[in-house]
Amino acid sequence: MDEEKIVKKLESLKCPELQSPLHQQRLKLVLTNARRSSWIGLVCVAFPSLFLFGVLLKYGFHLDLPFFTALEEKMAQIDRSALHFLSPVVMAGAPLAALMLNLLAIMHFHFDKTRAEFQFSVKLRIVNLLIIAACLVILAMLFVHAVAESGHPQ
């Protein structure tokens, strides 16, 4: 076959136009939902982390930041108002929700009937693991604070 013929053959070639709608639909769903758990987690731990960092600076290192003092006063005001339930929700509820969400995102449970085996695996995804660590630190600090406050004479 000469070169002209082969070019003509290539130019008039009818190519298949196949598509995979099932794959397309699922891939889109996966891509648009990716990172959601870590983003929600980050939002949930942002405020408690900031607040506890301020507490650490003020009472641990005796650094009094005006921004933190204003925030502390605002929170005390809220605690005395009808919205007093907000503090525990934001400080403990949000990190707890973030902890659950991120644990679920990386843990996988599977029961293999044929082998009568229960399999458990954890995915090493750094963002999720960091959020889990932050949540645990926040919750541990709150727990220590709650224990110390309950044992403190009124």
Next chain:
Amino acid sequence: MDDEQLIIERAKSDPEAFGILFERHYPAIFAYIHRRVGDWDAANDLTSEVFLKAFKGLWKYRWQGVPFSAWLFRIATNEVRMHFRKGTRPTLSLDQMSEECGFEPLDPASLEAEKLEAERKLKEYEDFLLVREKVLLLGLKYQDVIALRYFEQKSIKEIAEILHKREGTVKSLLSRGIAKLRALF
């Protein structure tokens, strides 16, 4: 800034906007990969890998005269090359990714039905299959230019953008590729 550029900028922080780009470009990318590799499962896996890489690397994309579609075709071409060189599938399958996001795996029966229907349709393209078989015997650099020019109907300029080569180099690769292909018929 045109509509696509605006969506790309939004997509850098918003997965929903990436969904719009995905809907626009998925058909062309899937069809290209499938025409290159000829295997339904591999085409699915490689397409997943292309869009996952595009999603993760979108922050690196800068609009510098190279259209977004060319950038996607470049990623797809690299994935196809790796597939041919290593003969392996991408490490992360869509099932794994679905699982990580908390979705149930796709129904295997529906997937199998879609694959069988695609394979039946593909057999109707005898001429294409014959040419593809011969093209696969060429070196990868010739396969790239011939597939982009004649399977995807891309212009020399577009191929140059996709492969990040000069137009003259593309023309020369195309001409040498055709000469090599001629010897195989």
